[in-house]
Amino acid sequence: xxxxxxxxxxxxxxxxxxxIRDEDGRLRSSFVEAVVAAIAANDGPRVCELxxxxxESDVGDxxxxxxxxxxxxxxxxxGKEFDFTALTEVDExxxxxxxxELPPETVAEGVRDIxxxxxxxxxxxxxxxxxxxxxxxxPGPERVALTRSLDFPEESAGRRMQNEFVATPPFWTVGHxxxxxxxxxxxxxxxxxxxxxxxxxxxxxxxxxDRLLRTRRSVLMQDILEEDPRTxxxxxxxxxxxxxxxxxxxxxxxxxxxxxxxxxVLMVDDILDVIEQEADEDLRALGGVTGDEEISxxxxxxxxxxIPWLLVNLCTAFFSASVIGLFEAPIEQMVALAVLMPxxxxxxxxxxxxxxxxxxxxxxxxxxxxxxxxxxxxxETLVGLANGVALAALVGLAAGAWFVNxxxxxxxxxxxxxxxxxxxxxxxxxxxxxxxLKADPAVASGVFVTTITDxxxxxxxxxxxxxxxxxxxx
Amino acid sequence: xxxxxxxxxxxxxxxxxxxIRDEDGRLRSSFVEAVVAAIAANDGPRVCELxxxxxESDVGDxxxxxxxxxxxxxxxxxGKEFDFTALTEVDExxxxxxxxELPPETVAEGVRDIxxxxxxxxxxxxxxxxxxxxxxxxPGPERVALTRSLDFPEESAGRRMQNEFVATPPFWTVGHxxxxxxxxxxxxxxxxxxxxxxxxxxxxxxxxxDRLLRTRRSVLMQDILEEDPRTxxxxxxxxxxxxxxxxxxxxxxxxxxxxxxxxxVLMVDDILDVIEQEADEDLRALGGVTGDEEISxxxxxxxxxxIPWLLVNLCTAFFSASVIGLFEAPIEQMVALAVLMPxxxxxxxxxxxxxxxxxxxxxxxxxxxxxxxxxxxxxETLVGLANGVALAALVGLAAGAWFVNxxxxxxxxxxxxxxxxxxxxxxxxxxxxxxxLKADPAVASGVFVTTITDxxxxxxxxxxxxxxxxxxxx
Numbered sequence: 007x008x009x010x011x012x013x014x015x016x017x018x019x020x021x022x023x024x025x026i027r028d029e030d031g032r033l034r035s036s037f038v039e040a041v042v043a044a045i046a047a048n049d050g051p052r053v054c055e056l057x058x059x060x061x062e063s064d065v066g067d068x069x070x071x072x073x074x075x076x077x078x079x080x081x082x083x084x085g086k087e088f089d090f091t092a093l094t095e096v097d098e099x100x101x102x103x104x105x106x107e108l109p110p111e112t113v114a115e116g117v118r119d120i121x122x123x124x125x126x127x128x129x130x131x132x133x134x135x136x137x138x139x140x141x142x143x144x145p146g147p148e149r150v151a152l153t154r155s156l157d158f159p160e161e162s163a164g165r166r167m168q169n170e171f172v173a174t175p176p177f178w179t180v181g182h183x184x185x186x187x188x189x190x191x192x193x194x195x196x197x198x199x200x201x202x203x204x205x206x207x208x209x210x211x212x213x214x215x216d217r218l219l220r221t222r223r224s225v226l227m228q229d230i231l232e233e234d235p236r237t238x239x240x241x242x243x244x245x246x247x248x249x250x251x252x253x254x255x256x257x258x259x260x261x262x263x264x265x266x267x268x269x270x271v272l273m274v275d276d277i278l279d280v281i282e283q284e285a286d287e288d289l290r291a292l293g294g295v296t297g298d299e300e301i302s303x304x305x306x307x308x309x310x311x312x313i314p315w316l317l318v319n320l321c322t323a324f325f326s327a328s329v330i331g332l333f334e335a336p337i338e339q340m341v342a343l344a345v346l347m348p349x350x351x352x353x354x355x356x357x358x359x360x361x362x363x364x365x366x367x368x369x370x371x372x373x374x375x376x377x378x379x380x381x382x383x384x385x386e387t388l389v390g391l392a393n394g395v396a397l398a399a400l401v402g403l404a405a406g407a408w409f410v411n412x413x414x415x416x417x418x419x420x421x422x423x424x425x426x427x428x429x430x431x432x433x434x435x436x437x438x439x440x441x442x443l444k445a446d447p448a449v450a451s452g453v454f455v456t457t458i459t460d461x462x463x464x465x466x467x468x469x470x471x472x473x474x475x476x477x478x479x480x
Numbered sequence: 481x482x483x484x485x486x487x488x489x490x491x492x493x494x495x496x497x498x499x500i501r502d503e504d505g506r507l508r509s510s511f512v513e514a515v516v517a518a519i520a521a522n523d524g525p526r527v528c529e530l531x532x533x534x535x536e537s538d539v540g541d542x543x544x545x546x547x548x549x550x551x552x553x554x555x556x557x558x559g560k561e562f563d564f565t566a567l568t569e570v571d572e573x574x575x576x577x578x579x580x581e582l583p584p585e586t587v588a589e590g591v592r593d594i595x596x597x598x599x600x601x602x603x604x605x606x607x608x609x610x611x612x613x614x615x616x617x618x619p620g621p622e623r624v625a626l627t628r629s630l631d632f633p634e635e636s637a638g639r640r641m642q643n644e645f646v647a648t649p650p651f652w653t654v655g656h657x658x659x660x661x662x663x664x665x666x667x668x669x670x671x672x673x674x675x676x677x678x679x680x681x682x683x684x685x686x687x688x689x690d691r692l693l694r695t696r697r698s699v700l701m702q703d704i705l706e707e708d709p710r711t712x713x714x715x716x717x718x719x720x721x722x723x724x725x726x727x728x729x730x731x732x733x734x735x736x737x738x739x740x741x742x743x744x745v746l747m748v749d750d751i752l753d754v755i756e757q758e759a760d761e762d763l764r765a766l767g768g769v770t771g772d773e774e775i776s777x778x779x780x781x782x783x784x785x786x787i788p789w790l791l792v793n794l795c796t797a798f799f800s801a802s803v804i805g806l807f808e809a810p811i812e813q814m815v816a817l818a819v820l821m822p823x824x825x826x827x828x829x830x831x832x833x834x835x836x837x838x839x840x841x842x843x844x845x846x847x848x849x850x851x852x853x854x855x856x857x858x859x860e861t862l863v864g865l866a867n868g869v870a871l872a873a874l875v876g877l878a879a880g881a882w883f884v885n886x887x888x889x890x891x892x893x894x895x896x897x898x899x900x901x902x903x904x905x906x907x908x909x910x911x912x913x914x915x916x917l918k919a920d921p922a923v924a925s926g927v928f929v930t931t932i933t934d935x936x937x938x939x940x941x942x943x944x945x946x947x948x949x950x951x952x953x954x
Binding site for chain 2: 216274316330385
């Protein structure tokens, strides 16, 4: 019993987490309140005691949880104990605002101590002026390195890469390298492979640390190096790099410039963020939330950022309405059509959205491409037909019974089949088309698909009904 | 020039990829066709030449691209050159069907040579019988290890963990450990940290390889070990493990049993898959694609798997229709209402979906929790109000002009404001509520939100109009 109790205390892993986080992984309000109280009391020692030894991610979450005014106070009270890496873990809005409130010296001081990729991540969102003010505070070498990374395009591998890495000439022995690592201060905080470069700093290969350790000390690096390591160009898009990491299960990858000189290294933890971000963008885009809206944004900013999308839908909504407008007379003669028409449209919309979701995701993960596009277009159209027929039967029966009009049931059923086939066909054709046009399928597919299913739904149902029941159009 | 040309040839990284993949990272059809031809010609050497040295992920993609009948042929023709790890890279449907077609001896032979976590990944989807038939072919130790992993619940850390790891006693010196690693054959293929355990195999700590290399040979492991490594319990859910990796930027983590004994190690590349999968599930769920549908599924399977969701929407669609049914008489008297009502409903639906998307994602990433829920509910409601007013003005003007009836414009505008406020409020309340009820907000939120915006949209618009224009309800 006691032994077991000790055992538990022995592995702080999950338990430490539990101290500040609940089982869902959220920060405990009790903990947050304690920090808020300490900040209010301006009690530095207490704040350090509470948050000083926390992992940067926990500090980051803590900052986001605090009221905006308390955030800079927390950092001041933590003083030297505050690790600026924590700022890479908070929303951009929070970060930018916080950095503007802190004195540039403090930021420069903090940025100096952290890995270059984190420093870049923190500085890149600032406007030119603020950024310059901070960079000016940095000593030459650091400033040059950071400026070089910042010169690479946004969302490029060059922005995400770390400038610190371990590189050796090919003629060194494993033993020499191991001793070198043991004797050299100021090596990167973490690294998983040693790069082998020629005098021109051109990348010859890499040696994972486990392989280094498995090899006798007398062996030369050039004899054990991985000859074709997966490399990323500094100008490559970060998403391309992420896919490389995913596909080949990498933990780090060399970043080379256009002359194939080794300029940095990408780490998997940064790639994790990229992947999260990428999936996030797709998901929000499909939900009609474009732009970089964040949970910490204000009402006004959020409202404004969502308007464009709503305006697009406004136009498509009026377009669909105008289709209904063509059938005002028939609706007057048979008002049941007005009651039933939304069913055809919305069911088609749902079917189309299903197809579109699968297509958009498959395009994003590169599972859908030239070789299987034809097959999938066929599959989705047939799926639409199959489900269209199945649901048409149900809707037809229900509608026919509701309005005691079997023929009306047949008509709505027919319209549903037509709409479902269109839903399947365009649900996949539109994302593929947008992708071919180098547009992001996730962003625009939704409007097109639902507009088509609305228009086809209303038109086929009202049109068929008018024709079948001989309703005059004026 | 030539020098530069040589340089390029010197870094095969991207170039090797280019040989079989296009710039989008898709397999080149020229390459696929060559393989198909070789398979058709039953030309083993040619197949090996083409696909023998490929990375498992490339082989995996190749398998998926091939026609079902060619897949087992490819594996047979590759023979010893086929790395079964490739099967971890293909869809479940493809994998299961393929494994059923291959002789159990071949599969047993194959899973024997690969890491245990990959072996488990390959075997877990098979039904009891097939699995047993393969396990029986394995030598005792492997069989026991795999069976133990397979005994952990699905999607648990125990299923994803690797049984191979390097562990040392605390009193070993760094030098001793380094020599041990160099001298011991059959260590795990890749590892990033050395675990330190007591005689009872209880985890005392871990030493990252870079730290091992940075330390003098004479130092004892117990003096450099990370005292509280982030550990995962074998029974923990894989998503909880993934969040731990993300939060604390881990590349590997010790997996312990309930007695805190070290039983395995989780690797970041498996976590990458989990994260992808998790994001995927949210995205599909929001799109109404539940279940484990895959791009390689048949028409029938796909159609069936999508029906349940469409049936739910069928009911909600009829429910909304019944609301319209209440206003048959007013619509007959003023048919413009039928033309305009879908605008109110669909615009509200879009606004609600925007809010819901943000909420669902924030819940999934644990950014939305007790501490900020109230603030966000307030924000979303106000965003709804703000955008409702803005768009109400536009829609009101347009509708009023269209039907030369300013009053109708005012009515539709009022209805839109009402619907947008509801959209914002319920767009966030529903996901939070479902989350509190331990239901997956991503799966069910959509129906509820759009149903509410449809019903509120139709009811407020038709109701207000009937009242204002004094239209009789029968």
